[in-house]
Amino acid sequence: MKVLVTGGAGYIGSTTAKALESAGHTPVILDSLLTGPRAFVRDRAFYEGDIADRPLLRRVVDEHPDLDCTIHMAARIVVPESVAQPYLYYRDNVAKSLELFDELNSLGKPRVVFSSSASLYDTPASGFEVGEGSPLAPQSPYARTKLMMEQILTDLAAATDLRAIILRYFNPIGADPDLESGVYAREPSHVLGQLVLAATGKRDAFAITGTDHPTKDGTGIRDYLHVWDLAQAHVAAVERFDEVVQETGTTSTVVNLGTGEGVTVRELLATFADVFGRPVPTVEAPPRPGDAVGAYANVDKARELLKWTAQHTLADGIASALAWNEKRADVLGYP
Ligand SMILES: NC(=O)c1ccc[n+]([C@@H]2O[C@H](COP(=O)([O-])OP(=O)(O)OC[C@H]3O[C@@H](n4cnc5c(N)ncnc54)[C@H](O)[C@@H]3O)[C@@H](O)[C@H]2O)c1
Numbered sequence: 001m002k003v004l005v006t007g008g009a010g011y012i013g014s015t016t017a018k019a020l021e022s023a024g025h026t027p028v029i030l031d032s033l034l035t036g037p038r039a040f041v042r043d044r045a046f047y048e049g050d051i052a053d054r055p056l057l058r059r060v061v062d063e064h065p066d067l068d069c070t071i072h073m074a075a076r077i078v079v080p081e082s083v084a085q086p087y088l089y090y091r092d093n094v095a096k097s098l099e100l101f102d103e104l105n106s107l108g109k110p111r112v113v114f115s116s117s118a119s120l121y122d123t124p125a126s127g128f129e130v131g132e133g134s135p136l137a138p139q140s141p142y143a144r145t146k147l148m149m150e151q152i153l154t155d156l157a158a159a160t161d162l163r164a165i166i167l168r169y170f171n172p173i174g175a176d177p178d179l180e181s182g183v184y185a186r187e188p189s190h191v192l193g194q195l196v197l198a199a200t201g202k203r204d205a206f207a208i209t210g211t212d213h214p215t216k217d218g219t220g221i222r223d224y225l226h227v228w229d230l231a232q233a234h235v236a237a238v239e240r241f242d243e244v245v246q247e248t249g250t251t252s253t254v255v256n257l258g259t260g261e262g263v264t265v266r267e268l269l270a271t272f273a274d275v276f277g278r279p280v281p282t283v284e285a286p287p288r289p290g291d292a293v294g295a296y297a298n299v300d301k302a303r304e305l306l307k308w309t310a311q312h313t314l315a316d317g318i319a320s321a322l323a324w325n326e327k328r329a330d331v332l333g334y335p
Helices: 010-023 052-064 079-084 088-108 141-159 190-198 227-239 241-248 267-275 302-307 314-332
Strands: 002-006 026-031 045-048 067-072 110-117 163-167 171-173 205-211 224-226 252-257 283-284
Touching: 002 010, 010 026, 010 079, 010 227, 026 052, 045 052, 052 088, 067 088, 067 227, 079 088, 079 141, 088 141, 088 190, 110 227, 110 241, 110 267, 141 163, 141 252, 163 241, 171 227, 171 314, 190 205, 190 267, 190 283, 190 314, 224 227, 227 241, 227 252, 227 302, 227 314, 241 252, 241 302, 252 302, 267 314
Parallel strands: 002 026, 002 067, 026 045, 067 110, 110 163, 163 252, 171 224, 205 283
Antiparallel strands: none
């Protein structure tokens, strides 16, 4: 199959492009390189440009009339930046995606797999597991753009030929297995990135932000998913697209992608110490504004519809992140 991957120069997009190739498919990348590094595109078919550039989209389809599906990952993704500059997020994530979806529909390319986020979920009233029908309460402009795009896709799919599989990712970690791509932010803000910085002496200590949450040890809970497993879920979504639409009997459907296991920050620290070989210095700090207690995925729907489950352990993901940290200066040109 031939698959258009918007945001294919990014962390998850480049890994997904590799997974598609490994499964015998051909990715075609559309990315503006707003943040994604050119090095992650490698030798793939590549269009440098914006998702809302309709003439460019027409050229892509003209040159690849056999495109079977689009995986729409291109987005701005930094939560604090979305609070400071919401206009950029609503313009780029919402308004530009609307143009993309409409143009794909006009071009007769109706299959869309969309990158949504677990940050849509409200904190569960009891337990920490969330299913696709659990209440939503996005806490940032970034998360609200994802909810709006889910709603837009659902409405477009109901009214037009577009069909959508909406994937709500939990917390991706680790790198491509060949260490050709991974987290590229100079100052990774996610918890594992912060841990790697503290472990490698680039920070004095790792700050455990929030120790009074109603979890078993008081720290926040997440569902850490190896990015290679996440990439494989996209391969499954593309390959099973028509079956999913048929089996659900709907024009759009939402699927959680996680491991199904909740891990607290203290548990993450313990596994990290096992993999790294020694504990990381920590300090305890109050929660940051907007910090959620967190949740983990109910993954029944992914298992049933996509025939997919995560294969890697938390330790695998941590080992992969540490290995990528050693390699990334070679790939990116900065440490
Ligand atoms: N990383 C996570 O923790 C996470 C969690 C849940 C969901 N997601 C979603 O997954 C997707 C991929 O995330 P990622 O971590 O790989 O992010 P990323 O920033 O590495 O990749 C996004 C890519 O989109 C490109 N891009 C941005 N705006 C564009 C535009 N208007 N036109 C063309 N290209 C554009 C960027 O250059 C970048 O290469 C995003 O939609 C994100 O919201 C990510």
